[in-house]
Amino acid sequence: MTLFSHRITEQIPGLRRYARALTGGNRENADDLVQDTLERAYAKWSLFRFGAELRPWLFSIMHNVFVNDVRRMRNRVPVCPIDEAVAIGTPATQENQVQVREILTAVGRLAPEFREVLVLVSIEEFSYAETARILGIPMGTVMSRLFRARTQLRALTGEPSLSDARPGLRLVQSFENRPHD
Amino acid sequence: MTKPQAPIGDDELMAFIDGALSPDRRCRIEQLARHDDELAATITALRAQRKALRDSLDSVLVEPIPQRLLRVAPPSRYALQRVAAAMAWIAVGITVGSLASWQYLSRHDSTSTELALVNRAPDLPRFVHQATVAYAVFAPEVRHPVELGSAELQALNAWLSGRLGRHMRAPDLSSLGFSLVGGRLLPAETNKPAAQFMYEDRQGQRLTVYLRGMAQPTPETAFRYVGEGEISTFYWVERNWGYALSGELSRPQLLQAARSIYDQLST
Structure with a gap:
């Protein structure tokens, strides 16, 4: 058990990063999410198969906690004020900080299920197959969500969309009413 | 075509x-x-x-972990049993103590119970924190940066080897332009004191090497990096010994020094 909690502690920085991205950069909300995840992980640790990989297991727990939170909040997924402290540790130029805020705010505006795929692949660098397992969705869905997430993010950060020939972007507003998958 | x-x-x-x-x-x-x-x-x-x-979230990885996340603890039956056992022993201690008027015994018992509770928290984050704090306290020190200077290298090696319970020599970093200032003994965990060696280059830039036995069985790790403010630390665990190199250098410079220390201090 001590060994197990030690291994979990090692994963906290990565979980905090994922949570920070999911909450659009809000530190408090992100750490709440991490705390809930850790509590669930400890409560369920007997279900963890030793020898299995701990990191995807913890991320899948965080996914469940996050989805429940989103449901509970009735889609009032906040576009939260970005924490000042986001850029701690990297001596960032002001311009740089502005970019950091912009991109995290934009991520926070994506529909939750797009946000998850985007962050797991782009930031946490899980493979498509791992991402599919963590989220419990088919790999094809991972790919299509990823494409849409990236396209929307480009639009939100003021870049032209991937191609003008493509059908116009539709920002997905709610988790329940998502148009496909 | x-x-x-x-x-x-x-x-x-x-x-x-x-x-x-x-x-x-x-x-x-x-x-x-x-x-x-x-x-x-x-x-x-x-x-x-x-x-x-x-890039936007790179910095999160090196932020200090908030206490409330480290406090989330396993709801362990085992831990409860241990607390119960400890409490039983305190009761025995108090009874024996009052019967025989040995006040000392009961006090002694509750102290070790408190220590036992502290020791249940994971040791590795604590180790890294202790190493960083030791750097922050002693590296700026002008008059007494070390307890025993490099002029008494043999005595230093013998003393710290004795107190830490393992053979060791202060690593030599002269090929990287850092000379040994000296070393000191530091309190860390019960029965696990720590040693700190300090180095300095010609510009007065300082590095410290911090090592101690881990308080719990701890899996071995590769080099890991953590930054707290200006201070960067590379740390690793080998055969239940924790090593940490701290300084205000660039990551590649620090890594190079860490490799050299790893080669010299391997058990």
Whole structure:
């Protein structure tokens, strides 16, 4: 058990990063999410198969906690004020900080299920197959969500969309009413 | 003249951006992009976006972990049993103590119970924190940076080896331009004191090497990096010994020094 909690502690920085991205950069909300995840992980640790990989297991727990939170909040997924402290540790130029805020705010505006795929692949660098397992969705869905997430993010950060020939972007507003998958 | 090729699907484009394509499919896209400005621009933008996303949250990894997250503890029956056992022993101690008027015994018992509770928390984050704090306290020190200076190197090695219970010599970092200032003994965990060696280059830039036995069985790790403010630390665990190198140098410089220390201090 001590060994197990030690291994979990090692994963906290990565979980905090994922949570920070999911909450659009809000530190408090992100750490709440991490705390809930850790509590669930400890409560369920007997279900963890030793020898299995701990990191995807913890991320899948965080996914469940996050989805429940989103449901509970009735889609009032906040576009939260970005924490000042986001850029701690990297001596960032002001311009740089502005970019950091912009991109995290934009991520926070994506529909939750797009946000998850985007962050797991782009930031946490899980493979498509791992991402599919963590989220419990088919790999094809991972790919299509990823494409849409990236396209929307480009639009939100003021870049032209991937191609003008493509059908116009539709920002997905709610988790329940998502148009496909 | 190349044959007209099928356009690139969305999925394929994503896999290209994420480096998940086989070499020949990757080549195909690279070739197409050479003749298709729009595709090339899209690729550039998507790559930049991916990098921006990663960079935006890099700093979270080196932030100190908030206490409330470290406090989330396993609801362990085992831990409860241990607390119960400890309490039983305190009761025994108090009874014996009052019967025989041995006040000392009961006090002694409750102290070790408190220590036992502290020791249940994971040791590795504590180790890294202690190493960083030791650097922050002693590296700026002008008059007494060390307890025993490098002039008494043999005595220093013998003393710290004795107190830590293992043979060791202060690593030599002269090839990297750092000379040994000296070392000191530091309190850390019960029965696990720590040693700190300090080094200095010609500009007065200081490095410290901090090591101690881990308070719990701790899996071995590769080099890990953590930054707290200006101070950067590389740390690793080998055969239940924790090592940490702290300084205000660039990451590559520090890594080079860490490698050298690793080679010299391996048990």
